[in-house]
Amino acid sequence: MKELTNDYLEEAIEDSRPYAASGKVNLSLPGYDETIKDDLRVSIITTNGSCFSAGNNNRYIPMQSTSKIIGLMLALQDFGKNRVFQTVGMEPMGDFFNSISQLESYDTSKPFNPMINAGAIAVSALIKGKNVENRFNRYMDFLRKITNNDHLKMSKEVYEAEKSNGARNRSLAYFMQSTGTLVADAEEALDLYFRMNSVMMCCHDFARVGLFLAKGGLDLETDEKLIPSHHLRTVKAIMMSSGMYNSSGHYAVEAGFPCKSGVSGSIIGSIPGRMGIGVIGPAIDEKGNSTAGGALIKKLSQDLELNMFGVDYTDRRRADGVG
Amino acid sequence: MKELTNDYLEEAIEDSRPYAASGKVNLSLPGYDETIKDDLRVSIITTNGSCFSAGNNNRYIPMQSTSKIIGLMLALQDFGKNRVFQTVGMEPMGDFFNSISQLESYDTSKPFNPMINAGAIAVSALIKGKNVENRFNRYMDFLRKITNNDHLKMSKEVYEAEKSNGARNRSLAYFMQSTGTLVADAEEALDLYFRMNSVMMCCHDFARVGLFLAKGGLDLETDEKLIPSHHLRTVKAIMMSSGMYNSSGHYAVEAGFPCKSGVSGSIIGSIPGRMGIGVIGPAIDEKGNSTAGGALIKKLSQDLELNMFGVDYTDRRRADGVG
Amino acid sequence: MKELTNDYLEEAIEDSRPYAASGKVNLSLPGYDETIKDDLRVSIITTNGSCFSAGNNNRYIPMQSTSKIIGLMLALQDFGKNRVFQTVGMEPMGDFFNSISQLESYDTSKPFNPMINAGAIAVSALIKGKNVENRFNRYMDFLRKITNNDHLKMSKEVYEAEKSNGARNRSLAYFMQSTGTLVADAEEALDLYFRMNSVMMCCHDFARVGLFLAKGGLDLETDEKLIPSHHLRTVKAIMMSSGMYNSSGHYAVEAGFPCKSGVSGSIIGSIPGRMGIGVIGPAIDEKGNSTAGGALIKKLSQDLELNMFGVDYTDRRRADGVG
């Protein structure tokens, strides 16, 4: 087991960076081009407050699918577990994140889980508020508290790109409207969904989200309990089985802790009771996960013994100075 | 948090037993009939060796799908992780355990994971030995060591029933033979698979398997390391995402630890570093999981704080006298 | 073989009317309610110009899916066979008319054929014109010539209903926009599609369309050739294999001539070289075909020996005074 230091993280970054070569930058995102392909950055915050970071690309990128876990938390707050899971399932699905076939295959036309696009659109329709503006403001307030970062905001440019490239998500939303799965108007649900995906965060912010989940929902400033622990357990369990698109099983084996990725190349990792991890590596594989970022996550798991299925996992927590 | 005692377990059994009413006994299994529908039994063994048990139905039942985790361990031993996962995937699948469509849907015709029937048949073909007899003997030797029970044996009656009801599994095996996924002759692979499913175990044996995984692969008598820890982490991660048929996501949320069920009504639970759990409740739901047994597993998770996604999970281990 | 007379048709109507009981009226269509459930009407026009009719419900109803064959003819005129079938296939599909899974299952995401909703939406995008208004006007001009009925027009009420119930078709259109299958903007393609479905026709008009196909594309007034015969052969072949939703195979066997149905309860039949048939029976089965109308079509085939797979089919044409 290696010691968690900034120097160690620099080494880990350099070991993982070559994996960027096998990925592709998502050129549909504003500001994303080949020049950032090899970028790789990591931030780690432990539950006792120590911060570590390494790598380049210290900039703000769109949340993309990492917004799905924030939306799920808010919907669980607003409607409770029973109501949320009447609308969306909690089962992993062996198919691509934008699959529509599954909606048709099952009688209920319930999306498999909140981590796939259809599921997240259905969940976003459950966030309370009198209109899209208001509901998005609630999302931002919650996110700013979680990350302790009042400066977070949506990129209009990304939002416009989301909207104009949104035909597939529109197809999903209208399908769910036709079956009654979607409780809101399709265009409104999509509007909120596109906004949520377009919020810009830096690597430290992603780590903060992971930490919030790892530490049990406390406001990092005030230690106020923002959301009950059982909701966070639910979110982490779903991240474990479905958070890394249709490589989630692979990451459950190779990383062994809850993660959520986005096609902007971000990954949020959360190790209960120990730490939150944020990773940014823009080159993604065909399933949507950062190639260098994924390699880094697996390396961290091994070197820092973060795998929750390890027998001695519980002892390691003390080792990183937490327990 | 409740204290783990025999009295507590008796209470938990009586709380969970009514859920048997919503299930059905699998009448295709020899000896299974309506008279055993309300049976429910649990055994727990902690990593420091304490044993607890409660309930009725203290008898031997067929392993059925719980054999899948034993077969996977043996194949990992024999061929290593890379080779095994060339033949079978590690991704959860949102479909029934005997689905054949998925084999046709994907280019590779690789079964999604080793916990579904197709995957387990493909994996059983990887257990080394010069013939079926010999390969099955290796399976039994390994299982007897894991459970520390030399008396385990296969039921010929169950085996005959498996064979004569085996058309769906035959269909899966021949499909995989036609695509080259199956490395052995279909009938031989099936023969071994049917035998493995037909081994009889009692509740304590199931708990022993869970403990073996929880404690890191040590022979319970000699403390000899029978299998590397990293293979056990792999098995537990796959149990978490795929062990409870297509309710695996539900159990990841509601139990929060690796489980594997069988249509005989058995469930093996494994809480890393803490304990192994065996449950027998013959009434199963439409997905194949024991209804009363599943309710019990979820109750135990809550009362004993076994959910690995809980922030304080690591502290609970000490509470049950282990850490 | 029975003689084709109005009296015969009255008998055939009364024989078929009881089948209405097993169907349901499509209540989402304006003016459709239980009071019209038992309505049944037929019109037949032979290629030598004789007209026959019987039954009640002599009123105008929305074309619904029968518009698909008009749209296909116009697209074939505008772009030719090669171009049209680059966008849509010509293979029958064993699934419901509004299926979206098939778009995802195949690499090309080409709709199976122009008789299913996705295919018809894609085809409507191929009708030339500078805007939706203009393209729809061309459709109406063509339809009025075919039916020799200058009074045909769209129902605004039906069009509004189509639009407000159009979520499933929107889902199909946006899916095809996301894959590039749709050559027009999704909302524009849908607008034209909804208008086409909302044109009102009477039973005689439906028969006229069947006759147009049966007689080789001649303007009924002027004998001017409106469309090449080979395009009409294509349309009739596709009606035979795909015109009756996923009962098309059944109708190929039991009727044996090209038909196209709509969920308004209309059926257009076309017997090459012999006659066109129009049927209206508002009670439809779960696949979308008129139950009484379908029974009538099968009865006519048998009594008048209209089955094209019959050995003596070619002789029958003379029998009805045509050849």
Place this chain on the structure above:
Amino acid sequence: MKELTNDYLEEAIEDSRPYAASGKVNLSLPGYDETIKDDLRVSIITTNGSCFSAGNNNRYIPMQSTSKIIGLMLALQDFGKNRVFQTVGMEPMGDFFNSISQLESYDTSKPFNPMINAGAIAVSALIKGKNVENRFNRYMDFLRKITNNDHLKMSKEVYEAEKSNGARNRSLAYFMQSTGTLVADAEEALDLYFRMNSVMMCCHDFARVGLFLAKGGLDLETDEKLIPSHHLRTVKAIMMSSGMYNSSGHYAVEAGFPCKSGVSGSIIGSIPGRMGIGVIGPAIDEKGNSTAGGALIKKLSQDLELNMFGVDYTDRRRADGVG
């Protein structure tokens, strides 16, 4: 319209032969290799008894899937239409001939139609007889009468190849056994199916089968009615919608008459009231149809005006000296 002569057929053969280049010879069939790739032969017999033929490869080849129409005729004779279509559907299916997913997708697990492998296996189980030997003898008797060729027999070599390459068909049969669709033992149904596929016929024999269907089921020697006309209409309708694998829609449009192909490169065409066509061209496309043979079929349709959807089709019959 061209005149049907041997000289014309020689020209048509030479025009179509180049299409062999885009196909592949099915090397799993005994005696099939690259040397026969460019072979192409045609036989035509009109309903008034005239015979025409051209091309090379005048030898016996295995029936393969063309046996499916013989098996269907016999099952219809033995059990009637209602019973047969309780076991198998009559709907075309937009998928490959050996698809197993469709069996799982629909509640009934009824194969879509008798022209796909699953459907033909289920139908072969309906051919009466006290054992496989006896049932196959009935098949041979019927086939010899239809073709007026007492010398037809099964190739043991092909039969052995069918059996040893039969894993996919075994998978289909066992699946249908598991759902109760198959009324016979899977191995027995397969044995008969493999035998039927292994009967050797020459081009003239294939044309005779087409003629038998075209002429209404008369014994070509005695004019005895061997099977009711309505059964033949059923078979021809199903050939039209499903006889050319998942190119059936294409052939309905481009040929416009009932055809059935086999992966040995054979095609049987039947033009009701006019003629039977046999074609042999061993190079097949990815869907299983002879590439040069298919091109020839389409050319014959155009040149001889065989398209049944043509308005003047009924007049053409007289032109070839039949009517």
